[in-house]
Amino acid sequence: MDRRGFLKLSGGAAALVAGNVALFSWVPRAGAANVTINLSIASSNLTMIDGRVLHVLSYQNATLGIQPTIVCQEGDTLTITLNNTLGTNSAFAIANTDIRTDAAANATTTFSFTVPSAGTYIFHDDLNNGVNRVLGLHGTLVAMPAGVKNQPFAGGPTFVRQYKWLLGNYDPVWCDAVQANGDNYVASLANQADSFEPKYFTINGASFDQTHNANTELMGAVGNAALVRMLNAGMAVHSMHFHGNHVEVCSINHVNHADYRKKKDVIPMFPLDTRDVLLPFISPPDIPLGEFARGLDLATSPQHYPMHCHTELSQTAGGGFYPHGMHTGIVIGKEPLTEPDLTQDVAQL
Amino acid sequence: MMNAAMVPMEPPTPYWLTPDVRFEREVVMDITHEYMIAGEPHSVYLWGFIDPTDTGEKTFPSPPMRVKQGQIVHTFLKASHIHTIHHHGIEPTTHNDGVGHYSFDVQGEYTYQWYASQSGTYFYHCHVNTVLHAEMGMYGALIIDPPTGPGTVEGDGIGNFLPYDVEAIWVVDELDSSWREHSEHAALCGGDAGLNRLYPDVFVINGISNEATVLKVGGIDVTQFADTAPGVAVNAKMGDRVLIRYIHAGYFPQKVSIPEELGPVKVIAEDGRPLAVAETLDVVNDQSTLVITPAERKEFYLIPTTAGSFRVTMEIQHWITRRVVGTVSTLINVQ
Numbered sequence: 001m002d003r004r005g006f007l008k009l010s011g012g013a014a015a016l017v018a019g020n021v022a023l024f025s026w027v028p029r030a031g032a033a034n035v036t037i038n039l040s041i042a043s044s045n046l047t048m049i050d051g052r053v054l055h056v057l058s059y060q061n062a063t064l065g066i067q068p069t070i071v072c073q074e075g076d077t078l079t080i081t082l083n084n085t086l087g088t089n090s091a092f093a094i095a096n097t098d099i100r101t102d103a104a105a106n107a108t109t110t111f112s113f114t115v116p117s118a119g120t121y122i123f124h125d126d127l128n129n130g131v132n133r134v135l136g137l138h139g140t141l142v143a144m145p146a147g148v149k150n151q152p153f154a155g156g157p158t159f160v161r162q163y164k165w166l167l168g169n170y171d172p173v174w175c176d177a178v179q180a181n182g183d184n185y186v187a188s189l190a191n192q193a194d195s196f197e198p199k200y201f202t203i204n205g206a207s208f209d210q211t212h213n214a215n216t217e218l219m220g221a222v223g224n225a226a227l228v229r230m231l232n233a234g235m236a237v238h239s240m241h242f243h244g245n246h247v248e249v250c251s252i253n254h255v256n257h258a259d260y261r262k263k264k265d266v267i268p269m270f271p272l273d274t275r276d277v278l279l280p281f282i283s284p285p286d287i288p289l290g291e292f293a294r295g296l297d298l299a300t301s302p303q304h305y306p307m308h309c310h311t312e313l314s315q316t317a318g319g320g321f322y323p324h325g326m327h328t329g330i331v332i333g334k335e336p337l338t339e340p341d342l343t344q345d346v347a348q349l
Numbered sequence: 350m351m352n353a354a355m356v357p358m359e360p361p362t363p364y365w366l367t368p369d370v371r372f373e374r375e376v377v378m379d380i381t382h383e384y385m386i387a388g389e390p391h392s393v394y395l396w397g398f399i400d401p402t403d404t405g406e407k408t409f410p411s412p413p414m415r416v417k418q419g420q421i422v423h424t425f426l427k428a429s430h431i432h433t434i435h436h437h438g439i440e441p442t443t444h445n446d447g448v449g450h451y452s453f454d455v456q457g458e459y460t461y462q463w464y465a466s467q468s469g470t471y472f473y474h475c476h477v478n479t480v481l482h483a484e485m486g487m488y489g490a491l492i493i494d495p496p497t498g499p500g501t502v503e504g505d506g507i508g509n510f511l512p513y514d515v516e517a518i519w520v521v522d523e524l525d526s527s528w529r530e531h532s533e534h535a536a537l538c539g540g541d542a543g544l545n546r547l548y549p550d551v552f553v554i555n556g557i558s559n560e561a562t563v564l565k566v567g568g569i570d571v572t573q574f575a576d577t578a579p580g581v582a583v584n585a586k587m588g589d590r591v592l593i594r595y596i597h598a599g600y601f602p603q604k605v606s607i608p609e610e611l612g613p614v615k616v617i618a619e620d621g622r623p624l625a626v627a628e629t630l631d632v633v634n635d636q637s638t639l640v641i642t643p644a645e646r647k648e649f650y651l652i653p654t655t656a657g658s659f660r661v662t663m664e665i666q667h668w669i670t671r672r673v674v675g676t677v678s679t680l681i682n683v684q
C-alpha cells in the first residue's frame with residue numbers, strides 16, 4: 001500500500017473508531033512553505049471503551065479524521081479554512097501563543113499564521129471556559145525543526161521514532177446535555193464548570209486496551225529512542241507514569257532542554273500543558289545482570305510495561321472498569337510492525 | 350477486552366538469583382486508624398502489607414524497605430486475595446514489575462527479583478485495581494541508599510554525594526472514608542462504582558492527620574498528631590543538613606509550602622534520579638512552594654539557620670477545579 005493510501009485508511013478509520021491519529025501529509029522541502037488545510041467544526045460520535053457513544057464536538061477533516069494532527073515545519077505559513085457547522089460560535093487558538101481566530105456559528109473563516117518554533121502545540125476552541133475544548137474541540141500541531149526529521153528541535157536529542165499522546169477527558173452528562181439542548185448549550189455549561197465530572201480518560205481518543213496500536217503504544221528495540229509529545233486537552237491534572245524506563249524531559253511548554261535533561265518516571269500534565277519526553281529504550285536498568293547471564297534476551301523476550309496516569313481516578317471507564325482509562329503499553333526489545341504515523345510522515349522530510 | 354479480574358497464576362521467579370537482601374510482605378485487609386471527620390472520630394479501614402519477619406505490626410503506611418545501591422533484592426509477597434507489589438520507579442522485567450495485566454496477579458506467593466541500580470527515593474504499592482487498592486493504603490516507602498548506606502544522598506550533581514544529619518520520609522495522601530464501602534473487586538468488570546469520584550475527608554502524612562489519629566502500636570491504642578508524631582515532625586539543630594524525602598501517594602495535586610525562615614529549599618533529586626543541578630524552590634508569600642503531582646518523589650535539602658518551630662503545609666487541590674479540599678501540615682523544629 002502506498003503512503004497516500006495508508007493515510008486515507010488510517011484517517012477514515014480513526015474518525016469512526018479510536019480517532020485522532022492521522023496526520024496532515026506534506027512533501028519534502030528545503031525551507032518554509034505555504035500549507036493549506038480545511039477543517040470543519042462539527043459534532044460527531046465517539047465510542048467509549050465500554051460501548052457508550054458520546055456526542056462530541058470536534059475539528060474534522062475528511063482525510064485526517066477528528067481531533068487531527070497537523071505536521072508542519074517551523075516558519076511555514078499555515079492557512080486554515082474553518083467551516084463551522086455548529087449552531088454556536090467556535091474558535092481556533094494555539095495554546096500558550098497569541099495565535100487565534102474566531103469562527104462564527106454557521107460560517108466559514110480563513111485564517112493564516114506563521115508556524116511557531118519547533119515543538120508540540122495544542123490547538124483548541126478556547127471559548128466558554130474550556131467547555132468547548134473538553135467537549136472535543138482540540139487537536140495537535142507538530143512543528144518540526146527546519147529540515148530535521150529525528151530531533152524535536154535543533155540541537156535536541158535524536159530519536160528513532162516519534163509519537164504524540166493527546167490526552168482527553170469526557171463527562172457523558174455534558175455530552176448528553178449538548179446533544180439534548182443543542183450546540184448553544186455550551187454557554188450554559190460554562191457557568192457550571194464545577195459540575196464537570198469526567199468518566200472517560202483517553203490517549204489519542206482511546207482508552208486502554210484500544211491504545212495497543214502503532215500510534216500510541218511505544219515499541220522498539222533496545223537503543224531505539226522514542227520521542228513522546230504529550231498534550232493535555234482535558235480539564236484534569238494528570239501524572240503520567242512510565243514503567244520500564246525513566247524518560248528524559250526534552251520540553252515543557254516550549255522551554256527546551258538541549259543539553260541536560262532531567263530523568264523522571266512521572267510527568268505532571270496540567271491542563272493545556274505540552275511536554276515532550278524521550279523514552280531512551282535502554283535495557284531496563286533494574287533487571288539484575290545475572291538474569292542476562294542466565295539466558296534472558298530482550299530481543300527474543302521483549303518486555304511489556306504499562307504507561308498510565310497515576311491520578312488513578314483516570315484509570316477507570318464509566319466509574320469502574322479498571323484499568324481501561326488513560327493507559328497504554330511500552331514494549332522494549334522489539335521493533336513495531338507498523339511505524340507510528342508521525343514517524344512515517346516526518347520520514348518524508 | 351481483557352478482564353481485570355484475571356485468574357492469578359503466579360509462576361516461579363524466572364532466572365532465580367541469590368539475593369543480597371530479602372523482604373517479606375504479607376497482605377492484611379483489616380488495619381484500622383481512627384480519624385476525626387467533621388469533628389467526630391471515625392474508624393477508617395485500611396489495607397496494607399505487614400512484615401512477618403519483624404513485629405508483624407499492621408501499620409499504615411506499610412513498613413518501609415531500605416536497600417543499598419548495587420544490591421539484588423527479593424521481595425517475597427504472600428497474599429490470600431489478589432494483590433501484587435509494584436516497586437514504583439524500579440525497572441525490572443515484566444514478571445517482576447507487579448502489574449497483573451502484563452504478567453500475573455498474586456493469590457498465593459511470589460518472589461519479586463530486582464536490582465537496585467540507582468540510589469534515591471521510591472515507593473512500593475499494590476498494582477491490582479490500583480485506583481482502589483492504593484487508596485485503601487497498600488503502599489510504603491522504598492529507599493535505595495548509596496553503596497555506603499544511609500547518611501549521604503546523591504544529588505545536586507550526578508555522582509555527587511551530600512551528607513545529611515537529619516532525615517525525614519513524608520508520604521502524603523488524601524483519603525475518602527466513603528470508599529471503604531467498596532469491595533476489593535469494585536467495578537472490575539464494568540458497572541459504575543464511582544471510582545472516578547474522590548471526595549477526600551482525611552489528609553495525612555505517614556498515615557497521621559493534624560487531628561487526633563488513633564492507631565495501634567504493639568497492640569495498644571496510641572493517639573498521634575501530625576505536628577508531633579515521630580517520623581513526621583522534624584527536629585533539627587541550627588546548621589543541620591536536613592533531607593526530606595517526599596512521596597506523593599495520593600491522587601490530587603499537593604502544594605507544599607515551607608516557611609522562608611528555614612532558608613532556601615533545594616530539590617536535589619526527583620523520582621529516584623539525582624538532578625545534575627539542584628533546583629531552589631520559588632518563594633511565594635514568604636513560603637518556598639512547589640506543586641507535586643501523584644507518585645512524584647522529591648528530595649528536599651535544607652540547612653536551617655534560624656531557631657524556631659516552622660509549619661510546613663501541604664494543600665491538597667482538587668484534580669479538576671484546583672480548589673483546596675484539605676490540608677495537612679507538620680513542624681520543623683529548629684533548636
Ligand SMILES: [Cu+2]
Binds near residue numbers: 433
Ligand atoms: Cu491489592
Ligand SMILES: [Cu+2]
Binds near residue numbers: 241310435437474
Ligand atoms: Cu506507582
